[in-house]
Amino acid sequence: MKTVVIPMCHSNNVIESISSFIDRDNLSFILIGDVEETKKIAVNSGVNIDGVNLIEELNEVKACTLAAKLISEGKGDIAMKGLVHTSIFLKALLRKEFGLLEDKSLVxxxxxxxxxxxxxxxxLTDAGINISPTLDQKIKIIKNAIFVANSLGIHEPKVACLSPIEVVNHxxxxxxxxFALSQMSVFGDAIVDGPLSFDISLSKEAARIKGATSVVAGDAxxxxxxxxxxxxxxxxxxxxxxxxKVAGVVAGLKIPVVLTSRADSKEVKVDSLELALNMK
Amino acid sequence: MKTVVIPMCHSNNVIESISSFIDRDNLSFILIGDVEETKKIAVNSGVNIDGVNLIEELNEVKACTLAAKLISEGKGDIAMKGLVHTSIFLKALLRKEFGLLEDKSLVxxxxxxxxxxxxxxxxLTDAGINISPTLDQKIKIIKNAIFVANSLGIHEPKVACLSPIEVVNHxxxxxxxxFALSQMSVFGDAIVDGPLSFDISLSKEAARIKGATSVVAGDAxxxxxxxxxxxxxxxxxxxxxxxxKVAGVVAGLKIPVVLTSRADSKEVKVDSLELALNMK
Structure with a gap:
């Protein structure tokens, strides 16, 4: 049984995104927010949330903190962002007292x-959180992506460290x-190469024309x-x-975190939750 | 009449790229390189270069310098890179004595x-030459792109200065x-806005959902x-x-420069030369 915890659940968007998951075996939800409003939205959307655990909490920070607390107590397995600012949501999950951040990790x-x-x-990583990572942070970001790929059953994922060119230029x-990342032996079950250009990373034809011999070339x-x-x-x-088609999870915490944005389509949200559920 | 000058012309690639242009009215070529080899390639490719001006010069640097000299003397209107390294080709065109760089410009x-x-x-600019431009260099790069768009008949091109987000974050x-670029009134016939994210710049739908009001939004x-x-x-x-489908020119010089790479398809080369020829 896996339990998805959603702070600030009272949004059409959230209810519609989880509608196809509500009746699944081995899956439950804890929805935190405006209970009456949530019930109203569910009725209007034709989603039956009768058996779902609803907790009243109208304050953003408190709702997110409660979600993190429940997860830290083992009552939840996946966190999903509701109608709340990303920074508030992540800050709550990262509060030291809950111990949800993996050792020496970053999100x-x-x-x-x-x-x-x-x-x-x-x-692809990182398209949303880390701005200008240091080399040490890059190691952690790559490890997170490898962890996600591994946990979805992709063994020895090929990682291309993207650059405009394939040679080191200071x-x-x-x-x-x-280049530095390609020389490290810290990545476990993965093959990391770089610097690699976009076309050599992803096109066998470009790799052939440019004579690239990396095992990652054309197959990242x-x-x-x-x-x-x-x-x-x-x-x-x-x-x-x-x-x-895109789906995404936040990695680096001890649990998968679903963090889609308001402008994402329902499909993106559904696929992202599915991705998180499939992580081992 | 326009004349295209190509240093180090003795390449299948070059001859095939220009084959559809050879018989055009108001267009001529000056091909600099290994004359015998060029003739052989033309015969093998079924391209008739009988009326073309051929100049023997086997040295890369000298061939490029001669091309630049001919253009500076008004004998050529467009430079096209042949079988030669980009840096050698550009360096020759930028030699001060030829005066081909626009005042206060960069390529x-x-x-x-x-x-x-x-x-x-x-x-899109710049995908190939400038690495980490300063703000001053960014102004020049944007001016070059506006010049190209204007000269192809696009009045008031909408320029999106790309960022991950739409608000200033130090x-x-x-x-x-x-943001700084969007506040400048140095760009002449163009509308420059920023910072703008990729989706707001190019998707009317994303712009609508995110409430973006920029006239550039969804229409860059x-x-x-x-x-x-x-x-x-x-x-x-x-x-x-x-x-x-892509075509490209190097801007900033007093003449259009065609600078495709070995790995580009024939179509890219043909379209790039066509683009350069269409510039006013």
Whole structure:
């Protein structure tokens, strides 16, 4: 049995996103927020939440803190953001007293794309949380993505550390970090290479023409963006122009966290929760 | 009459790229390189270069310098890179004695994409030359892109200065520069706004959901990438995943420069030369 905890649940968006999960075996929900409003939304959306655990709490911070507390006590397995600011939600989950952060870890967004022009699922990180990670933080972000891929059954994921070019150039920090990361033996069940350009990472044809010999070339499972500017732009490019289906989880905590935004479609939210549920 | 000058022309790639242009009225070529080899390639490719001006010069640097000299003397209107390293080619064109650099300008790559999921041509800059431009350099890069758009008949192009978010955050330099650029009145016939995220810049739907009121929102003509990491990754993402057709020119010089790479398809080269020829 897995339990999903959602602070500030009183939103059409939240109720519709979880509607297809409500009747599943081995799955339950704890919804925290405006109980009356939540019931009203459920009725209007035709979603039966009769058996669902509802807790009244109208204050954003308190609702998020309660969610974190319940999870820290083992009463919840997955946290999902409701109608609340991301920073408040994450801050509550990261409060030291709850001990939900993995040792020496940091939180990062791991996004999984199904792209018509790519032959397998592609993970991208970090498109939403870390701005200009240091080399040490990059190690942690990559570890998080590998953890997610591993836990979804992808053994030895191929990680491409993205740069404009494949050679180290001290004027382009991403090439230096990409090379440094490729030389480390800290990543466990994964193959990390870099610096690699986008086309060599993801196109066998480009890799062939440019004579790239990396085992990651043309076959990356995880695309590691050197900073948020790159990750965020690629995320949107994949979905808007590449017709990609996307789902995402926040990794680095002891539990999967679903953190979709208001502008995401219902499908993105459903797929993200499904992704979190499938993590071992 | 326009004349295209190509140093180090003795390559299948070059000859095939220009084959459809050879017989055009009002267009001529000066090909510099290994004359015998060039003739052989033309015969093998079925391209008739009988009337073409051929100049023997086997040394890369000398061939590029001669091309720049001819253009500076008014004997050529467009430079196109042959079988030579980009740096050698550009260095020759930028030699002070030839005076080909526009006053107070810098060279930058302006790429034009035709993307199935976008309602008009989209220009992206800079995906290939400038690594981490300063604010002053960013002004020049944007001016170059506006010049190219204007000269192709696009009046008041809408320029989106790309960032992960729409508000200024001092931890994200691209947001600060994007805002600064949006406040300047130095761009002539264009509308420059920023910071703007990728989806707000290019999707009317995302702009509507997020309540963006910028006139650029969902309708950008020019996407300005804050650095090469972003520009380069987007370029490849558009072509690989977005099924985009791309063409590009180097701007900032007094003449259009065609600078495609070995791995580009013949179509990219043909379209890039066509783009350069269409510039006023």
């Amino acid at each position: 990062s967004l791991v996004s999984r794309f199904i792209i018509p022009n790519y032959h397998k699922p592609l993970f 004027k382009i920090p991403s090439t230096e970090d990409g 499972d995880i695309l590691f963006a050197p900073n948020l500017d790159v990750g965020n732009a690629l995320y949107k490019s994949f979905t808007l122009f590449g017709n990609a | 930058s790559l302006v790429s034009r994409f035709i993307i199935p999921n976008y309602h008009k041509p989209l220009f 931890k994200i330099p691209s947001t600060e520069d994007g 003509d020019i996407l300005f990438a804050p650095n090469l990491d972003v520009g380069n990754a987007l370029y490849k993402s558009f072509t690989l995943f977005g099924n985009a």
